[in-house]
Amino acid sequence: MKFTVLVDVRLRAGIADPAGATIERALPALGYDGVSGVGVGKTVRFTIEAVDLASARSQVDDLCSSFLTNPVIEDAVVTVTEDDGAG
Amino acid sequence: MKFTVLVDVRLRAGIADPAGATIERALPALGYDGVSGVGVGKTVRFTIEAVDLASARSQVDDLCSSFLTNPVIEDAVVTVTEDDGAG
Numbered sequence: 001m002k003f004t005v006l007v008d009v010r011l012r013a014g015i016a017d018p019a020g021a022t023i024e025r026a027l028p029a030l031g032y033d034g035v036s037g038v039g040v041g042k043t044v045r046f047t048i049e050a051v052d053l054a055s056a057r058s059q060v061d062d063l064c065s066s067f068l069t070n071p072v073i074e075d076a077v078v079t080v081t082e083d084d085g086a087g
Numbered sequence: 088m089k090f091t092v093l094v095d096v097r098l099r100a101g102i103a104d105p106a107g108a109t110i111e112r113a114l115p116a117l118g119y120d121g122v123s124g125v126g127v128g129k130t131v132r133f134t135i136e137a138v139d140l141a142s143a144r145s146q147v148d149d150l151c152s153s154f155l156t157n158p159v160i161e162d163a164v165v166t167v168t169e170d171d172g173a174g
Contacts, residue, residue: 008130023131023155032150034136041130043095044110049121063119068110 002083003048003056007068007076010041015073044068047083056080089170090135090143094155094163097128102160131155134170143167 011017019040027035050056057080069076098104107125114122137143144167156163 010130010132020131020133024133027150027154030154032146032154035150036134036136038131038133041132043097043128043130044107044125045097045128046107046111046125047123049123059119063114063122067114067117067119 001050003050004081004083005046005048005060006079007044007064009069009074009076012073012075053080090137091168091170092133092135092147093166094131094151096156096161096163099160099162140167
């Protein structure tokens with residue numbers, strides 16, 4: 001079976017976010033006021049082949065903590081959904 | 088009123104995604120088989136002050152097309168939700 005995976009990676013609270021800070025600093029000069037708390041994250045989307053949802057999820061959790069994110073400074077929210085089409 | 092904004096930016100279909108391709112190429116050597124179609128995107132989260140939801144959304148749409156994304160190669164999905172707390 002094939003599963004569609006979305007990994008949403010964000011910096012943990014309290015970790016410096018230079019990209020977000022730069023955006024926030026630039027916006028008033030560009031005419032956008034009232035924007036605050038800017039945070040920049042990344043997403044990784046892919047398809048994984050696994051026997052069932054539990055197995056897919058456990059593989060993806062492994063992948064996230066070992067390779068896709070840095071668990072020291074980042075948090076990941078993982079969404080695994082079964083593909084509609086036949087695998 | 089304050090609104091919480093999530094901008095989810097992805098490369099358009101057909102645009103080369105070197106980060107995704109690198110992840111996909113690396114995974115089998117690390118013991119993860121069956122992963123395909125890897126795509127890497129970015130997210131921008133922030134809070135915006137606006138008079139109502141429509142005004143917030145129009146400001147954010149402007150922001151996206153002019154500053155946060157490159158509309159030639161990227162698509163953005165914008166989610167605007169009203170903050171629960173009083174602004």
